[in-house]
Amino acid sequence: MTAIRDHIRSLQRFAAGMGARLVLTTLPEGIHGRVTVNVIAVSPGLSPQEELCALVHEIAHWLVHRDVWAVFTCTVFEYEAEAVEAVVMERLGFSPRLELAEFGCDDPTDGLTVASVRRVRWAADRITEALRSDSKAPVDVEAAAGEEVVLEYEEHRVRDFLGLTQAL
Numbered sequence: 001m002t003a004i005r006d007h008i009r010s011l012q013r014f015a016a017g018m019g020a021r022l023v024l025t026t027l028p029e030g031i032h033g034r035v036t037v038n039v040i041a042v043s044p045g046l047s048p049q050e051e052l053c054a055l056v057h058e059i060a061h062w063l064v065h066r067d068v069w070a071v072f073t074c075t076v077f078e079y080e081a082e083a084v085e086a087v088v089m090e091r092l093g094f095s096p097r098l099e100l101a102e103f104g105c106d107d108p109t110d111g112l113t114v115a116s117v118r119r120v121r122w123a124a125d126r127i128t129e130a131l132r133s134d135s136k137a138p139v140d141v142e143a144a145a146g147e148e149v150v151l152e153y154e155e156h157r158v159r160d161f162l163g164l165t166q167a168l
């Protein structure tokens with residue numbers, strides 16, 4: 001659960017850094033998120049995994065579709081955002097919200113045009129990179145001289161023990 005919340009915070013920082021404003025607001029039933037201009041709205045009360053999926057989906061819309069509203073149909077937008085969501089969630093090790101096998105698909109981009117596949121891959125790569133680079137942020141460690149510091153890496157199930165002889 002902590003990893004999901006960390007991913008949510010990373011995406012919030014990523015979106016804010018790109019100029020989007022994130023808000024929690026009541027949306028129509030069944031709608032988890034919405035993008036309008038530079039505002040990404042997410043419905044309150046979602047489970048952490050639902051919130052993560054909604055953020056990935058809406059950030060995909062914001063990255064790929066915010067400047068081309070008149071060019072494509074909303075259906076294409078949804079296919080692309082759903083594909084980005086599935087790719088990113090799979091890369092994070094989570095099951096996508098929609099099971100592709102139910103629709104006879106092996107890959108989230110099955111059935112999309114080449115242009116759509118390019119947009120999906122670009123957005124998925126941007127979002128994934130934002131999550132990865134944010135997880136490599138420096139960590140401040142405070143310890144008194146002689147204290148032992150334990151760093152735990154949940155992703156790899158590795159623990160490092162540092163017996164510090166001086167304060168950092």
